[in-house]
Amino acid sequence: MCIHCKWIGPHPNRSRSHSPGRLGTHLSTCHKYQATLRKSVIKHLVEQVHQPYIETEMTSQKLIEAVLNGAIHSNMSFRAATNPVWMSLLKQAFPNLHLPDRRALPRLLEQWAAAARADLKTRLLLNDSKISLALDGWTSSATNVSFQGTCSRC
Numbered sequence: 001m002c003i004h005c006k007w008i009g010p011h012p013n014r015s016r017s018h019s020p021g022r023l024g025t026h027l028s029t030c031h032k033y034q035a036t037l038r039k040s041v042i043k044h045l046v047e048q049v050h051q052p053y054i055e056t057e058m059t060s061q062k063l064i065e066a067v068l069n070g071a072i073h074s075n076m077s078f079r080a081a082t083n084p085v086w087m088s089l090l091k092q093a094f095p096n097l098h099l100p101d102r103r104a105l106p107r108l109l110e111q112w113a114a115a116a117r118a119d120l121k122t123r124l125l126l127n128d129s130k131i132s133l134a135l136d137g138w139t140s141s142a143t144n145v146s147f148q149g150t151c152s153r154c
């Protein structure tokens with residue numbers, strides 16, 4: 001789908017050549033896309049004024065999300081991510097916020113997983129082609145790290 005004019009064309013995998021040629025052809029004739037290429041720097045700056053305000057204030061919810069992201073990124077346990085030393089540091093930085101405990105992180109992760117599961121179900125229901133999914137999970141005996149493998153083919 002063209003994000004500029006919402007034109008919908010066939011997926012490149014539908015043709016034998018798997019070529020995105022139709023999309024390129026559309027973009028060469030899409031008036032809205034062509035207009036974006038001709039915008040001046042001043043016009044871009046003026047449009048940014050009308051973009052929605054982004055909330056930058058730290059909240060308890062944002063703090064929990066940040067700690068969860070840090071734990072996932074560092075592949076550390078929730079107990080390690082919420083150890084007293086880190087929580088003391090966060091309390092000094094954000095004295096008025098509710099700090100996450102080790103139970104808040106899996107609770108939020110379960111909420112994210114449920115939302116992602118619902119989103120995936122919706123996407124699959126909207127899809128009219130055939131999809132093959134192959135899933136596998138295993139745990140390394142040497143490092144005791146769990147892995148999940150996902151392969152999809154349309």
Ligand SMILES: [Zn+2]
Pocket residue numbers: 002003004005006007026027030031032033
């Ligand atoms: Zn278009």
